Structure formats: structure tokens, C-alpha cells
Amino acid sequence: MASMCYEQELLFGNNAMAGIKRKALARLMSKAGVEKKKAAAVIGVSVRQVYHYVQGEAGLAGEDYTDVRYRPVSALEEYAQKIVSELVTYPPSTAKEAATRIHAVTGLKRSPTQVRAFMHKHGLRPLKTAQIPAKANPQEQERFLTDELEPRIEKARKNGQVLLFMDAAHFVWQVYLGVLWCLQRIFVPAASGRQRINVLGALDPITKELIKIVNRTYVTSTTVCELLSMIAEKYKDRIITVVLDNARYQKCKLVSETAASLNIELLFLPTYSPNLNLIERLWRLVKKECLYSKYYRTSNDFEAGIVDCIEQINSTKKERLETLITFNFQHFEPLSPEQTLRAA
Numbered sequence: 540m541a542s543m544c545y546e547q548e549l550l551f552g553n554n555a556m557a558g559i560k561r562k563a564l565a566r567l568m569s570k571a572g573v574e575k576k577k578a579a580a581v582i583g584v585s586v587r588q589v590y591h592y593v594q595g596e597a598g599l600a601g602e603d604y605t606d607v608r609y610r611p612v613s614a615l616e617e618y619a620q621k622i623v624s625e626l627v628t629y630p631p632s633t634a635k636e637a638a639t640r641i642h643a644v645t646g647l648k649r650s651p652t653q654v655r656a657f658m659h660k661h662g663l664r665p666l667k668t669a670q671i672p673a674k675a676n677p678q679e680q681e682r683f684l685t686d687e688l689e690p691r692i693e694k695a696r697k698n699g700q701v702l703l704f705m706d707a708a709h710f711v712w713q714v715y716l717g718v719l720w721c722l723q724r725i726f727v728p729a730a731s732g733r734q735r736i737n738v739l740g741a742l743d744p745i746t747k748e749l750i751k752i753v754n755r756t757y758v759t760s761t762t763v764c765e766l767l768s769m770i771a772e773k774y775k776d777r778i779i780t781v782v783l784d785n786a787r788y789q790k791c792k793l794v795s796e797t798a799a800s801l802n803i804e805l806l807f808l809p810t811y812s813p814n815l816n817l818i819e820r821l822w823r824l825v826k827k828e829c830l831y832s833k834y835y836r837t838s839n840d841f842e843a844g845i846v847d848c849i850e851q852i853n854s855t856k857k858e859r860l861e862t863l864i865t866f867n868f869q870h871f872e873p874l875s876p877e878q879t880l881r882a883a
Contacts, residue, residue, distance in 0.1 A: 565592035615657050618645045623661050671871055672811035679809045691780050692866055695745055701774045703741040705783040707758045708822040710736045712841045717831030727834050734838040736845050739766055742818040747860040749852045760788045764797040771801040780804045814869040
């Protein structure tokens with residue numbers, strides 16, 4: 540029975556034309572000689588209703604299919620533009636808060652359920668907020684993207700030049716809580732130590748290949764120079780550009796001199812611009828795949844989980860990166876004083 544109801548919902552939907560579709564199907568089945576009882580079972584109505592559908596003139600010609608059913612219009616629609624403007628300017632965190640604000644603006648009291656339906660109808664969705672560095676400069680990011688980064692992306696695509704995004708990730712052996720679909724809440728044991736695994740990597744966004752160094756100590760300028768040597772060895776006789784941030788161990792004399800000796804161009808991002816470094820997306824994937832909601836009994840197990848996940852970047856996870864590592868960079872505008880106050 541449940542299966543039949545589901546099939547009927549797929550067939551007729553739950554819209555204004557559902558009744559008309561049922562009536563048309565009943566008449567067509569009647570013309571085909573299908574028994575009324577079987578037709579009723581297929582359509583999902585009573586046998587009496589099938590008789591009612593096929594009464595009157597034979598066939599469907601001349602039938603008036605205008606939907607004349609009454610549908611009340613919410614009083615909120617009269618103030619839709621004003622309400623949406625208010626909610627877009629100061630986004631509410633809950634439907635209950637939105638209902639309170641709507642009442643203050645329009646004098647109309649509505650339940651959170653009604654307000655939630657209204658917001659969905661007008662394109663508002665519950666989206667998780669994301670953070671940006673407070674000192675980021677959107678104008679400088681836009682200039683860098685247009686004048687520096689995009690021309691090199693074009694050369695990497697068409698001329699075979701090498702473009703790599705470099706960054707270090709520091710994974711601490713601790714609990715990373717995530718969301719799981721389950722019957723009851725699951726508790727993940729806390730880690731018993733504070734060991735850290737460091738990964739310095741350089742990602743090719745064209746081929747999705749990763750060159751990396753993993754250690755348990757520190758990432759220093761010497762580590763960066765070692766990775767640059769690995770890059771130069773892999774991409775011999777090709778023009779190489781490495782995009783990286785302004786970390787002190789990267790933007791120093793030793794690293795600059797080593798890059799120059801290896802004929803590698805270092806392209807430093809504007810300060811506070813992780814959104815322009817594509818390898819940051821890879822680190823988020825690693826955390827999601829091997830850290831969130833997972834427990835490692837020892838630090839060696841923890842390191843093995845990270846290394847195994849990263850090793851798959853150049854093999855089984857390569858296809859996953861096709862949609863993740865793209866050249867669609869996140870843009871943002873500076874917050875207005877009102878938005879800053881609201882965010883606080």
C-alpha cells in the first residue's frame with residue numbers, strides 16, 4: 540500500500556493539476572475497457588469517484604480544465620518586499636526571531652512554521668556562516684586575482700607552464716567532531732595526547748597532483764627549500780610558479796634565494812587571503828575524510844590515517860578533486876557598519 544501511494548504521488552504530484560490528471564486518466568482507462576475497481580486502485584480514489592469522473596459526455600474534448608479551487612493568499616505577501624529587505628539586511632538566526640521581526644515591521648503575527656515557508660518561497664535559506672580574516676582587503680584580493688593569478692592560470696592551461704599552490708597544514712591529534720545520521724547520539728573518545736602531524740604540500744590544480752613533505756617536528760624555511768627542490772626535479776625544463784602565503788618561514792631570504800637558483804617564481808598572496816589558495820580546499824577534504832567523527836587509538840594510527848588519505852590524492856581521490864579544486868574563487872565585500880554590529 541505504501542509503495543502504491545508513493546507511485547501515485549510520483550504520477551500525480553501534489554499540485555493544482557492533480558485532480559485534473561486523475562479525471563483524465565480515469566476516462567482514458569474507461570475507454571480502454573479497464574474495470575472501475577482496477578482503475579480506482581491505480582488512480583488512488585474510490586470506485587464511486589471513478590464513476591463520477593467518467594459521467595457525462597464521453598471523451599475529454601470540450602472539458603473545462605480551468606483550476607478554480609480557492610487558494611488563500613498569505614497577508615504577508617502584501618508586505619513581501621519590505622519583509623525580505625529587512626531580513627536580507629539583518630539576517631535572522633531562527634524562524635522564531637524572523638517572526639518577531641516581521642511582527643515589528645508589519646504588525647502581523649505568524650507562527651515560525653508559516654514564516655519559514657514564507658522565507659523559503661522568497662529565496663531565503665538557512666546557510667551556515669563562513670569566516671573571513673578581519674584584516675582581509677577585498678580590493679587588493681580582486682586586483683591580485685585579475686592582474687597576477689588569472690594570467691598565470693591561463694598560461695598553465697594553454698602553454699603547459701606549471702602553477703602550484705603551496706601551504707602547510709598542522710593536524711593535531713585530538714577529537715574532530717562532525718555530524719552523523721544515527722539513531723542516537725554517538726560519543727567519540729577523546730585522544731590521549733597532543734602530538735602534531737605537519738604536512739607541507741604543493742598542489743597542481745590542473746593535474747590534481749600533490750607533492751608533499753610530512754614530519755612530526757616543525758615546518759621551517761629549510762623544509763620549504765626541500766620541497767622547492769622536489770618541485771624543480773619533477774618539473775624539469777618548465778616554467779614554474781608557486782603561489783604561497785606570507786608565513787615567515789616562506790617569505791625569507793633563504794627561500795627566495797633557493798627559488799631563484801631553481802628558476803622557480805614565488806607568487807605571494809595578499810595578506811589574509813586563504814580563500815585564494817586552492818590547497819586550503821584539499822586540507823578541508825583531508826579533515827573531513829580521515830579526522831571528523833573518527834577515533835585513533837595511538838598517535839601512530841593518527842599519522843597513518845592522515846598519510847593514507849593524502850597518498851590517495853594522486854590516485855583514488857583524484858576524481859573527487861575534479862569538482863573541489865576549480866578556479867572559482869570566493870569573493871566577498873567589506874561588511875558595512877550595520878552588518879558588523881549584527882555579526883557581533
